[in-house]
Amino acid sequence: MGVPRFWREIPNRYNLIGVKCKNCNRVLFPPRFICPGCRRVGKLEPHKLKDRGKIVSFTVVHVPPNGFEGQAPYALAIVELEEGPRLTAQITDCDPNQVKIGDDVEMVFRRVGQEGEDGVIYYGYKARLV
Amino acid sequence: MDVGIIGYGVYIPRYRLKVEEVARVWGDDAERVKRGLLLEEKSVPGPDEDTATIAVEAACNAVKRGGVDPKEIGAIYVGSESHPYAVKPTATIVAEAIEATPNLTAADYEFACKAGTAGIQTCMGMVEARMMKYGMAIGADTAQGAPGDPLEYTAAAGGGALIIGKNGAGALATIEGTCSYTTDTPDFWRREMQPYPRHGGRFTGKPAYFKHVTSAASALLRQLQLTSRDFAYAVFHQPNGKFPLQVAKELGFSSEQVLPGLLVVKIGNTYSGSTMIGLAAVLDQAKPGERILMVSYGSGAGSDAFSVMVQDAIETKRDMAPKVLDYVNRGINIDYSTYARLRRLLVR
Ligand SMILES: [Zn+2]
Numbered sequence: 001m002g003v004p005r006f007w008r009e010i011p012n013r014y015n016l017i018g019v020k021c022k023n024c025n026r027v028l029f030p031p032r033f034i035c036p037g038c039r040r041v042g043k044l045e046p047h048k049l050k051d052r053g054k055i056v057s058f059t060v061v062h063v064p065p066n067g068f069e070g071q072a073p074y075a076l077a078i079v080e081l082e083e084g085p086r087l088t089a090q091i092t093d094c095d096p097n098q099v100k101i102g103d104d105v106e107m108v109f110r111r112v113g114q115e116g117e118d119g120v121i122y123y124g125y126k127a128r129l130v
Numbered sequence: 131m132d133v134g135i136i137g138y139g140v141y142i143p144r145y146r147l148k149v150e151e152v153a154r155v156w157g158d159d160a161e162r163v164k165r166g167l168l169l170e171e172k173s174v175p176g177p178d179e180d181t182a183t184i185a186v187e188a189a190c191n192a193v194k195r196g197g198v199d200p201k202e203i204g205a206i207y208v209g210s211e212s213h214p215y216a217v218k219p220t221a222t223i224v225a226e227a228i229e230a231t232p233n234l235t236a237a238d239y240e241f242a243c244k245a246g247t248a249g250i251q252t253c254m255g256m257v258e259a260r261m262m263k264y265g266m267a268i269g270a271d272t273a274q275g276a277p278g279d280p281l282e283y284t285a286a287a288g289g290g291a292l293i294i295g296k297n298g299a300g301a302l303a304t305i306e307g308t309c310s311y312t313t314d315t316p317d318f319w320r321r322e323m324q325p326y327p328r329h330g331g332r333f334t335g336k337p338a339y340f341k342h343v344t345s346a347a348s349a350l351l352r353q354l355q356l357t358s359r360d361f362a363y364a365v366f367h368q369p370n371g372k373f374p375l376q377v378a379k380e381l382g383f384s385s386e387q388v389l390p391g392l393l394v395v396k397i398g399n400t401y402s403g404s405t406m407i408g409l410a411a412v413l414d415q416a417k418p419g420e421r422i423l424m425v426s427y428g429s430g431a432g433s434d435a436f437s438v439m440v441q442d443a444i445e446t447k448r449d450m451a452p453k454v455l456d457y458v459n460r461g462i463n464i465d466y467s468t469y470a471r472l473r474r475l476l477v478r
Binding site: 010014016048049069070071090092093097108109111121123126 | 144176177178179180182183186187190214215223225227229295471472474477478
């Protein structure tokens with residue numbers, strides 16, 4: 001990921017800003033330009049998602065990609081937020097063996113990566129068991 | 131002054147390192163260290179935490195308690211001695227993460243452990259001068275002591291945030307006054323590009339901590355014509371458990387006034403977070419009409435003293451966000467090797 005792309009996505013990554021369709025009330029994350037339900041009659045507006053959700057599925061990463069070496073093993077989960085959208089997030093602050101499908105989580109602000117020791121630090125959301 | 135605290139919030143990382151673990155590695159007598167420092171364990175940040183993430187969670191909690199629209203926050207100051215970037219303000223990251231951008235001023239402050247309270251004073255002045263409706267002051271740190279240094283027992287991580295605004299319906303406490311005491315005292319320092327601080331050993335006590343804390347506190351009490359008996363609580367900077375209790379005694383305060391805000395025993399010295407977390411712990415339990423003395427200390431050296439009077443709004447606001455003890459009590463103990471990995475003393 002390059003710095004410009006990270007910078008463009010800051011509202012989504014920091015604040016879970018997605019979109020909500022004024023026509024059908026569907027909430028979408030990441031944001032889209034067209035409502036998949038209403039198509040042309042859809043009316044999408046920025047919408048801050050509630051920070052609570054549930055773990056739908058997860059895996060434990062033992063062989064991490066570059067930049068995550070110090071954190072393995074860690075749980076990577078699909079979280080369904082209260083308002084419907086699903087997203088992939090690391091589960092932080094826990095023993096990955098404790099994580100269960102159906103666990104309640106809250107989204108928290110953490111470091112998600114960096115461009116090496118002298119590069120930009122990427123912040124964004126992770127999930128924490130509640 | 132006609133300013134008060136509109137909201138407050140804290141964050142303390144989850145991992146804990148006990149004195150026994152550090153003592154085991156370096157061959158120290160754990161019981162002696164615990165007695166000497168009046169400290170049992172310290173908080174340790176996770177691998178994905180830094181001063182910015184700690185500041186953000188504390189700030190979010192302050193916004194929840196404050197019940198304010200973040201767009202009305204006109205200034206954010208983040209005080210720390212462990213900003214993640216040397217150049218690139220932590221305050222910009224916090225401002226974005228609480229959606230206070232773009233119409234605000236923001237800056238990072240540095241003054242060892244008192245950079246957060248320096249931010250409170252700036253916000254007080256700006257609110258009083260009607261430059262803005264609300265200002266946010268944050269003190270947050272992920273402090274490091276060199277391996278084997280006595281600081282390793284205490285250097286911890288955590289943060290506190292305050293939203294400052296005009297007194298009135300929204301204020302959960304009023305700030306009656308503030309006084310500072312500052313000198314050039316080389317008791318503790320860290321040079322550019324150096325990973326760990328150095329300190330003057332015993333020199334950090336009498337001419338540094340005690341001189342500055344008592345001078346700032348006494349000046350404030352004189353200015354407001356108050357004595358220790360007018361306060362229900364007192365919060366002093368907490369480099370260890372011993373100093374705040376000792377300085378309280380020198381100033382005529384009892385340990386009963388100090389203990390509710392004395393968190394260092396369970397979380398260590400959170401540096402810029404220390405006095406702000408202590409104040410928050412007191413606000414978590416204080417009743418309207420009770421008065422709190424808060425005195426920070428930053429090496430180098432200086433102290434900021436504040437007199438805070440709790441108001442009725444505390445009763446409705448305090449349960450709007452997690453309390454200090456919620457964070458203190460969810461600790462996970464780790465051993466020294468895990469600590470060494472988390473703090474990157476060991477790197478693969
Ligand atoms: Zn639609």
